[in-house]
Amino acid sequence: MAESIWWKHRGTPAVDGALPTGQVDVAVVGAGVTGLTAALLLARAGLGVVVLEARHPGAVTTGRTTGKVSALQGTMLSRMLRAGRRESAAAYVASTLRAQEWLAAEADGLGLGLERRPAATYAPTARATGTVRGEHDAARDLGLPVRWSDGPDLPVPAAAATMLDDQLQLDPGQLVERLLAAALEAGAVVIGDTRVQRVRQRGDGVHLEVSHGGDEGRVSAGRVLLATGAPVVDRRMHFARVTAQRSYILAFDTAGAPETMALSGGGPSRSFRSAEVDGRRILLVGGAGHETGRGRAENRRVDELRAWTSEHWPDAVELGAWSAQDYTTTDHLPLVGSLGGASPGVHLATGFNKWGLTSGVAAALSFAGEALGTPEPWADDLYGRRARLRDVPALAGIQVGVALGGAAAAAGLAAPVETSGRRAVGEDCRLLPVCTHLGGPLRWNPHEGSYDCPLHGSRFDRDGQVLEGPATRPLRRLPARD
Ligand SMILES: Cc1cc2nc3c(=O)[nH]c(=O)nc-3n(C[C@H](O)[C@H](O)[C@H](O)COP(=O)(O)OP(=O)(O)OC[C@H]3O[C@@H](n4cnc5c(N)ncnc54)[C@H](O)[C@@H]3O)c2cc1C
The missing domain is CATH 3.50.50.60 (FAD/NAD(P)-binding domain)
Incomplete structure (x- = not known):
């Protein structure tokens, strides 16, 4: 992994x-x-x-995680306002500010390093400007002191941005x-x-x-x-x-690690920030998200982020690439x-x-x-x-999910076939790649070396042990072949 x-x-x-x-x-x-x-x-x-x-x-x-502790969160607030009640969105902003204040107040006592940085939601193209303007208006409406920029000083092409000063970034480890x-x-x-x-x-x-x-x-x-x-x-x-959403983060050595922590609004999702790691300032780039266990091959997504980074930071030397998932809600x-x-x-x-x-x-x-x-x-x-x-709605969701999984298996898209794992304790260890949560057909993830479930995001390592997601039991082992 x-x-x-x-x-x-x-x-x-x-x-x-x-x-x-x-x-x-x-x-x-x-x-x-x-x-x-x-x-x-x-x-x-x-x-x-x-x-x-x-x-x-x-x-x-x-x-x-990327380690941004920001009240400006991409296009979150405008999407929240479109999906639901204004009171909930206002309460969300209040909860975010409270969490930031708590971390800031605790930092000295905990010995936690916090860096204060401007945060940006930027429009990567002129077409995306309306989306970013929508976030700017939502953030202002909900009381955040965002400022608008038609020519933001960012290391990537940006037609416009909404910016919030004095946000935090940290080392999650x-x-x-x-x-x-x-x-x-x-x-x-x-x-x-x-x-x-x-x-x-x-x-x-x-x-x-x-x-x-x-x-x-x-x-x-x-x-x-x-x-x-x-x-x-x-x-x-x-x-x-909830839907399990996996995305990718890459770390680079570069002379151009940015001052601002930024996230695109509109177009393919791109996130970046600088970080102090082991005494040097590095660049972190994230994005290329998708539902866990679904969509294009994971390795191609990492290559897409590599290509985007070398276009905008030609001197960047890769230090590492990993992925993670989090859980999204419709509202x-x-x-x-x-x-x-x-x-x-x-x-x-x-x-x-x-x-x-x-x-x-x-x-x-x-x-x-x-x-x-x-x-x-x-x-x-x-x-x-x-x-x-x-x-x-939970019941409806699970029924749809199970039906989709069954249909995928029946169509042979990800048929649950047995697979040969690594040798374990001198035995041939064979695993049945069927999720132990609700029987979803697992898909091999070559980037992480894991079996990922497209239904609710459970993931298992090469030996069948649970890595994450709602499953609580390891994959079934099949009897060893003679
Ligand atoms: C790529 C990516 C970048 C992100 N960047 C940011 C960012 O910049 N800023 C931000 O605010 N958020 C970010 N997030 C989201 C943020 O990282 C998560 O929302 C947050 O870390 C979730 O924390 P948690 O404690 O709820 O869950 P986790 O950190 O996942 O912790 C859950 C723990 O529960 C354990 N566990 C699970 N099942 C069981 C069980 N049955 N019994 C016992 N233990 C169990 C797991 O082993 C795990 O250690 C990012 C997410 C992703 C995917």
């Missing part, structure tokens, strides 16, 4: 430890930015917190390291190699069945936050309400809150639409605020609370 630049110059954080025996106040599932922030806030407030992480902290999206250290110091217990496979609420609390270092185990908690990126172990099928709002009904103690935080460094922090602040009796003022308008989490 291609590693991100954030982990290349530092070791990935290891956490181990035994599962707690008694009931804890809060179990947080997932040690990305959302789970670690929630754990820190609640442990600091004196609650007993355990974090259960399937891999290692930051292993999935947070440790592979450092963010994970520092949040983890602070959560541990505050008393949270963080356990790696622990995948939650089942969640049940009964009168006395929420009970989790886990696979811990290959053994089965149980954890009980008063309340649970599923901060797992993709919604997992969720009988309301919220995984069908562009995060999917956050208690599942309610028979599971009021089970909370979900997903659907960050590729802006989880602010939306994940905001979801954590909201979860902690609710648990501690100090709710965030924007939370109800933003998350729509239970009504939004309980409605029915």
